Amino acid sequence: MSGLPLLTLLMVVPLVGSAVIWLLPSASSRLAKPIALGVSLLTLALGLVAWGQFDNGSSERYQLTETHSWIPQFGVSYALGVDGIALSLILLAAILTPICLLAAWNDLGEDAEPAREKTYFALMLILLTFMVGVFAARDVFLFYVFFEAMLVPVYFLIGMFGGPRRQYAAVKFILFSLVGGLIMLVAVIGLYFQGPGGDHGFLYESLEGAVGGSTATQRWLFVGFFIAFAIKAPMWPVHTWLPDAAAEARPATAVLLVGVLDKVGTFGMLRFCLGFFPEAAKWATPVVITLAVISVLYGGLLAIGSRDLMRLIAFTSVSHFGLIVLGIFAMTTTGGAGSTLYMINHGFATAGLFLLAGFLISRHGTQRIADYGGWQRVTPVLAGTFLISGLSSLALPGLSSYVSEFLVLAGTFQRYQWAAAFATLGIVLAALYILLTYQRLFTGPRPTFVEAGEPRDLGLRERVVIAPIIASFLVLGFFPKPVLDLVNPAVKQTLQLVGVTDPAPTNASGSAK
Template identity: 85%
Template structure:
């Protein structure tokens, strides 16, 4: 039996969380270094998984697999494995978690328990490690029921991270987040149960490999099953019109929590669309494509317009993500190899770009105590490094050539244009709007005359710890902007396999007269 690398990758942060939680009262300061060390061990394991992944002849199949009987009477297995898309998202989560822990190092300074036990600090960092376990699990699951367990389990640490440690309206934001997520989860649960009865059945009837291309039932049945999964994933993604929980959750959460929520957890929605909606229900996916593409285009434009009009910098970043997720969904349902690869790469690139924006904006807010854009101005004269890193993160988000998001956005639009010229044409408007909301925000916050501060209250520029937080994020912009090949080599075979299951091929190129060449 091969080494259970994926299981170990989940157990390590779970054990680390237990160690942090059980620290004695006088040792609560150890919570931070123990949590950071645990996340770094998980990152090493994720990189080892990448090194062991075969991008050659086996690239289109699940690798690093583990399969154990769990509830055989209902066809449920403890089955793990990754294709290139799942592995790239796990590696992204493993990179962002230590970055977020380092960014959150001083989040609870001055926020001590009355009894001096340090319980809040221990709880905060333990929850982030538990969340890492579930993030690995949801992408590594190879059994639909196991995926659903992790899909729902992720809600628990996020709810407490927002509800216990967020801003003034944290209770409202946490409850809204959990209600939207539970509604989507309950709808998906009905679809999961029905899926078993329309699959091959047996002791491993929930395995992805058993279900791909083997879901039976009438056309109407498959369309209802598709809708059950799609609605849950659209809420998680989030797409218009079921996006309204995101701005509240992201703006009330601590910046590190917002990064893991928007940068990683929300990818479960688009990952699920690619894995389940297209892989299990190909006919229903083609049937729903015109409506889904329309919703995606609306998300692109509507999210960008909301960002332009936002007065709160954290809500603005959340609105930009609605627009970006519109691009990702558009690429998935365009059903071309170019757009599909672009969407898979976009999931990774968006994780890093939104991490840069949230964390750097969080450093800014920590210095001034306000999220209102109008309360700033001229800060590049006071904190030039902070201003410069925010600008680079913003330029990556708006897909400036040479930075990571440009490659994925170009692939999505080019691939979509092959089938849906109108959607790609409207989608390009989102690029123009992205330039507006990023550059206008930078102008309002960082340019202008130098602000006046009391001598003792003048904010400092980024310190060493904060530079260590920002450095790997900016490095990812440059690396994936100039050399995206390692990630594309991972995701391309998985995209090709999905399109094969759907039964579509890339449209033939046409000449100037419009006829196929």
């Protein structure tokens, strides 16, 4: 198995699966769903094989590498390879995709047109291809291609299959993303002229710590990449596309958008902003830290005031992404490891909230929080699993997000005590928006259902969907070591490129021990 191009296979398998689904005759269109699910499970199996072949103790910067010349005149290569951070995010995408496909099984209804059903599930597999590609790319230009290509399936998944304002949300999403992509393209072109050049001049290994030009040039390039990644993340004040997209998208689409795609922003900050422009990253850190703290607090306050359930969950992600960025730019091993682990834990916590919110909305037909109340008396399993997902999101000790949030705040406190102190207020806001939402949705007197009758609790398919997500909260809450062992070497190598070391511990008087 070691000779297989696993990363290429991880992209080719879902791409071929999507083509098979599109070519199905109308009489066989009902096979689209089982084919999509089977292909996604095969992709997950390949991802686990890749994990098994990855050596945490290796001194190599990237593993499972593939390098082929593509456009040698410009130093562009078809180059793939992963470190622990990239591999963990690929696995996150591979795990969440079959969960989302199963959750979306009846999204289009029993009477859906065969062509629409095939398109919906084929687009989900294409999205999986591009998600793997953007994290596996080892060439800046190839990364940019996948970065832009991801927009296409998401645009159609929102614009064709979303809610009443789907066209508005899809256009807003694409406009924000294209602006970020165009700014990045300018930075990529600038990187070409400032890089070492050669047939493989766009390789990450060639650029890490080796970008030339004046200090001002490097800072401008840093700003170009950072803006694109801040839009994708999203961070305040370029976050406004996310609530609209999440509110109008199908729950499964929202999970992949917020749980995986948005991680490209924070992944890019680690890989590009810190790895390529270490001096500029240090120069920009005070501003980025400030923006991150604002994102934490602003996102939490907007979540508390939200009246729409899907928008509320989107605003919680703005707050959580602020914490992730905070840990990255704290530039400590503890903060960096916490941020990377937070990317994984946030993906699962957001998946639980979005999917369970979708199950709830499908039973009552509205996203307005005020239209609910007392539903724990009618759907106790749904209420209980929503509460567990919410508690994981607010970082309750024993659940997965607690470990990553603690590491982020502890790592930030080592270097920026004021930022850690303000960001800790985000924990209080998280407790408020999660517990108040649960209270409004599920507690109170038993609701009266007249027209459609009393709704059922979670069925077998829905329980199968949510079970692995709940399991991830417990496993990563009590035993995060496998993920930390995977990402820690990459975090340390990134900080070495930046040229920073952890601050020395201090005693009670403030002097170094």
